[in-house]
Amino acid sequence: MKKSWVAYPYVVWMIMFIVVPLILIIFYGTVRTTPQGMEFTLEHFKRFFEPLYIMVLVRSLYLAFICTIVCLLLGYPVSMILASKEYRDKKILIFLMVIPMWMNFLLRTYAWLTLLEKNGIINTLISFIGLPKMDLLYNQWAVVLGMVYNFLPFMVLPIYSVLIKIDKSIIEAAEDLGANSRTVFRKVIFPLSLPGVVSGITMVFMPAVTTFVISRLLGGGQFLLIGNLIEELFLKSGEWGFGSALSIIMMILILFSMAIMSRYEKENEGGGLL
Amino acid sequence: MSYETINLIDVSKTFDDTLVLDNINLYIRRNEFLTLLGPSGCGKTTTLRIIGGFEEPTTGKVLFEGKDITHVPPYKRKVNTVFQRYALFPHMNVEENIAFGLNIKKISKNIIEEKVKNMLGLVNLRGFEKRTVDSLSGGQQQRVAIARALVNEPEVLLLDEPLGALDLKLRKGMQIELKNIQQKLGITFVYVTHDQEEALTMSDTIVVMNEGHIQQIGSPIDIYNEPKNAFVADFIGESNIVNGIMIEDYVVDFGGYIFRCLDSGFGEKEKVDVVVRPEDIKLVPPEQGMLKGRVLSVIFKGVHYEMMIESNGIIWKVHSTLMEPVDTIVGINIFPDDIHIMKKVMVS
Amino acid sequence: MMRHLKRLYIGIVFFFLYAPILILMIFSFNKSRYMSKWDGFSLKWYADLFSDRDIMSALYYTLLIAVLSTIIATVIGLITAIGIHDMNKLGKGIMVNISYLPILNPDIVTGISLMMLFVFMKLELGFLTLLLAHITFNVPYVIFSILPKLRQMNKHLYEAALDLGATPFYAFRKVILPEIMPGVVTGMILAFTLSIDDFVISYFTTGAGVSNLSIIIYSMARVGIKPTINALSTLLFISVLLLLLIVNKRTSNNNGKEKVI
Numbered sequence: 001m002k003k004s005w006v007a008y009p010y011v012v013w014m015i016m017f018i019v020v021p022l023i024l025i026i027f028y029g030t031v032r033t034t035p036q037g038m039e040f041t042l043e044h045f046k047r048f049f050e051p052l053y054i055m056v057l058v059r060s061l062y063l064a065f066i067c068t069i070v071c072l073l074l075g076y077p078v079s080m081i082l083a084s085k086e087y088r089d090k091k092i093l094i095f096l097m098v099i100p101m102w103m104n105f106l107l108r109t110y111a112w113l114t115l116l117e118k119n120g121i122i123n124t125l126i127s128f129i130g131l132p133k134m135d136l137l138y139n140q141w142a143v144v145l146g147m148v149y150n151f152l153p154f155m156v157l158p159i160y161s162v163l164i165k166i167d168k169s170i171i172e173a174a175e176d177l178g179a180n181s182r183t184v185f186r187k188v189i190f191p192l193s194l195p196g197v198v199s200g201i202t203m204v205f206m207p208a209v210t211t212f213v214i215s216r217l218l219g220g221g222q223f224l225l226i227g228n229l230i231e232e233l234f235l236k237s238g239e240w241g242f243g244s245a246l247s248i249i250m251m252i253l254i255l256f257s258m259a260i261m262s263r264y265e266k267e268n269e270g271g272g273l274l
Numbered sequence: 275m276s277y278e279t280i281n282l283i284d285v286s287k288t289f290d291d292t293l294v295l296d297n298i299n300l301y302i303r304r305n306e307f308l309t310l311l312g313p314s315g316c317g318k319t320t321t322l323r324i325i326g327g328f329e330e331p332t333t334g335k336v337l338f339e340g341k342d343i344t345h346v347p348p349y350k351r352k353v354n355t356v357f358q359r360y361a362l363f364p365h366m367n368v369e370e371n372i373a374f375g376l377n378i379k380k381i382s383k384n385i386i387e388e389k390v391k392n393m394l395g396l397v398n399l400r401g402f403e404k405r406t407v408d409s410l411s412g413g414q415q416q417r418v419a420i421a422r423a424l425v426n427e428p429e430v431l432l433l434d435e436p437l438g439a440l441d442l443k444l445r446k447g448m449q450i451e452l453k454n455i456q457q458k459l460g461i462t463f464v465y466v467t468h469d470q471e472e473a474l475t476m477s478d479t480i481v482v483m484n485e486g487h488i489q490q491i492g493s494p495i496d497i498y499n500e501p502k503n504a505f506v507a508d509f510i511g512e513s514n515i516v517n518g519i520m521i522e523d524y525v526v527d528f529g530g531y532i533f534r535c536l537d538s539g540f541g542e543k544e545k546v547d548v549v550v551r552p553e554d555i556k557l558v559p560p561e562q563g564m565l566k567g568r569v570l571s572v573i574f575k576g577v578h579y580e581m582m583i584e585s586n587g588i589i590w591k592v593h594s595t596l597m598e599p600v601d602t603i604v605g606i607n608i609f610p611d612d613i614h615i616m617k618k619v620m621v622s
Numbered sequence: 623m624m625r626h627l628k629r630l631y632i633g634i635v636f637f638f639l640y641a642p643i644l645i646l647m648i649f650s651f652n653k654s655r656y657m658s659k660w661d662g663f664s665l666k667w668y669a670d671l672f673s674d675r676d677i678m679s680a681l682y683y684t685l686l687i688a689v690l691s692t693i694i695a696t697v698i699g700l701i702t703a704i705g706i707h708d709m710n711k712l713g714k715g716i717m718v719n720i721s722y723l724p725i726l727n728p729d730i731v732t733g734i735s736l737m738m739l740f741v742f743m744k745l746e747l748g749f750l751t752l753l754l755a756h757i758t759f760n761v762p763y764v765i766f767s768i769l770p771k772l773r774q775m776n777k778h779l780y781e782a783a784l785d786l787g788a789t790p791f792y793a794f795r796k797v798i799l800p801e802i803m804p805g806v807v808t809g810m811i812l813a814f815t816l817s818i819d820d821f822v823i824s825y826f827t828t829g830a831g832v833s834n835l836s837i838i839i840y841s842m843a844r845v846g847i848k849p850t851i852n853a854l855s856t857l858l859f860i861s862v863l864l865l866l867l868i869v870n871k872r873t874s875n876n877n878g879k880e881k882v883i
Contacts, residue, residue: 025734
């Protein structure tokens with residue numbers, strides 16, 4: 001009894017709304033209109049290599065990288081503490097960790113806008129203890145802060161879910177063989193948690209590198225990331241060609257790093273690391 | 275150096291208000307193969323974990339060669355453990371697993387390599403050095419776990435139901451192999467199992483436990499032949515346990531007949547438990563029997579037949595190589611040295 | 623000592639996660655429009671919120687799009703998952719990989735590619751295009767929630783039902799559907815929340831007059847602080863919290879262990 005034909009309507013939908021749009025991006029990214037009609041061109045990609053645009057990419061990668069590192073350093077201990085047996089109420093704590101993720105992320109970002117602005121709470125507190133008000137908003141650190149705030153749970157949860165699955169007797173075995181708690185962490189817990197770390201890094205880095213909302217709201221106009229550039233090209237200046245080229249570059253970047261990450265994860269599963 | 279390696283003195287342990295070990299006193303001699311035997315939940319694993327340092331006793335002390343090690347963490351004890359489900363490090367290969375303990379001690383690479391090689395030879399795993407742990411069969415993983423513990427040359431090796439996950443045939447093989455390893459290396463083994471046959475085959479000393487108490491300590495032969503109470507008798511091998519009354523020294527009344535026995539020192543008319551092994555009941559023609567009974571059922575068990583025989587309202591389990599058909603009337607004889615009399619104890 | 627340090631650390635992290643939201647909520651009751659000082663309790667921003675026609679229409683569109691796209695995506699996803707499950711290896715591989723694209727691709731790329739398609743097709747950007755976009759990114763999540771359940775299912779169940787005289791449709795309704803229901807529900811919840819929460823794709827695929835809440839918040843926040851947004855956040859936060867509690871309670875009652883996060 002083959003029922004595979006029932007999937008055919010979606011095949012049409014898929015081609016229409018997933019495949020064709022991607023072809024359109026590639027089309028616009030590699031074509032220019034001349035008085036004679038359309039012709040193939042790589043000029044959009046060449047334009048990307050102008051220092052101005054390379055800087056945008058570098059900045060995007062740099063801020064996303066910083067955000068990922070901060071999330072890792074901040075989040076790993078959280079996962080470890082939550083996974084340790086000391087907390088009986090860990091279900092509630094994990095639930096609390098999840099709730100902010102369900103909150104509209106524009107609102108989460110907006111919340112920081114209100115905290116950091118010139119007349120916001122933090123500046124009020126600063127001036128209360130007699131210091132001059134500071135420009136907390138509209139710089140790259142505000143953008144990183146917003147990213148960390150939004151994406152921290154994406155780091156904590158995958159690491160936590162790997163840590164909680166580690167067999168307690170493996171840790172006892174390491175202790176039995178003479179490892180103190182530092183050695184147990186270094187040689188057993190950390191290596192075993194690497195798959196969680198890898199997916200945490202993926203889940204934080206990817207949205208951080210492509211965001212345009214956080215950088216627009218907290219970075220103001222001047223901290224242009226690649227996402228903001230694409231937004232402007234499509235919605236303001238209407239330069240679809242260059243915008244498409246940038247989208248292709250971004251897509252390749254993401255799919256490429258996904259591939260590296262998933263390959264790394266697979267290698268790791270088989271053991272042999274460290 | 276003392277003759278006793280490990281001493282447990284008045285050890286009790288409670289988990290969340292449940293008493294799991296009640297005042298355990300036990301010494302373990304150097305180089306012996308000691309087995310903690312009992313049904314699940316009897317406290318045998320907890321006892322082992324206290325010796326290993328994974329649990330601290332609520333009260334009481336643990337001595338290692340005379341020194342108090344009650345609060346010494348596991349990584350500072352000269353004791354190693356083979357865990358129930360092996361607990362091999364999944365991210366390391368066979369060699370790295372075995373070398374783990376040695377690497378921590380910062381021994382030179384050559385010596386580590388040498389020792390790992392020897393160990394792999396001992397457990398018959400030469401050539402498996404670079405294999406990943408999950409590519410091994412259960413039996414092979416078991417050997418790695420043993421090698422990983424033994425390579426550290428512990429004074430005492432703790433084994434927590436190490437053969438529990440293996441199939442019957444593999445188990446039998448590993449039992450002999452473990453015993454050989456223990457005799458070859460001359461290390462003290464403390465072995466936890468719920469399988470009485472395994473305990474009888476391998477041990478020098480068996481400690482029978484139930485509900486946090488030690489029921490009996492003794493050699494396999496002692497425990498099998500002279501069980502101290504009905505629980506031990508029932509747990510070690512199959513038994514008929516019936517109520518009886520001591521008439522006087524060497525005379526006991528049970529099952530509707532007055533038997534001669536070898537036991538004395540009970541009170542007159544004292545109620546006792548009488549234990550008779552199924553293979554110790556002799557079937558004879560009805561007119562020659564001390565008791566008469568009717569065969570209720572017969573099951574062929576391979577080497578022998580197992581028959582249930584009813585006599586005076588008591589159902590006797592009898593093992594015999596000769597089969598009596600169902601509904602036959604048979605005579606039952608039980609001789610004095612096959613009758614074990616035990617004081618009544620409360621076994622819940 | 624270590625114990626207290628750990629507790630302190632967890633406390634600080636949770637403070638970091640919750641303080642901004644809580645401050646936002648507290649100041650939604652502030653009389654003043656500035657968040658630097660407390661001017662007294664007031665519900666005026668809530669009153670403003672409910673009389674703001676833009677916000678109310680955005681709320682309407684958000685819910686309408688979420689409900690419609692969830693229903694349509696669930697139906698398409700359910701049927702398609704069953705079809706994919708019956709495909710040979712090659713067909714399955716192609717279907718799964720292409721359906722994965724919208725999940726893997728950055729939202730912004732999905733957004734602009736759909737926008738280009740709609741413009742190319744001369745569809746006017748608005749309600750219809752928004753709905754089509756939401757269905758497009760929801761269907762894969764439904765499919766990938768249902769496929770594992772189909773894989774776990776004993777493949778002889780369906781045949782057994784037919785053997786006992788059930789028509790294919792009856793067998794589907796009475797045997798297959800109950801087996802894969804948990805996957806269908808997960809997919810639905812996922813689709814609904816993704817749709818409600820989406821900003822990036824909606825931002826590129828809608829047109830004048832049709833906005834969802836995310837878009838309204840974005841355009842208001844770009845201009846500056848507006849306490850009506852605080853009031854809106856408070857209401858949204860509380861409804862999300864209630865919804866999560868209900869879902870959590872329901873699933874933990876149903877199967878003890880499994881938890882919808």
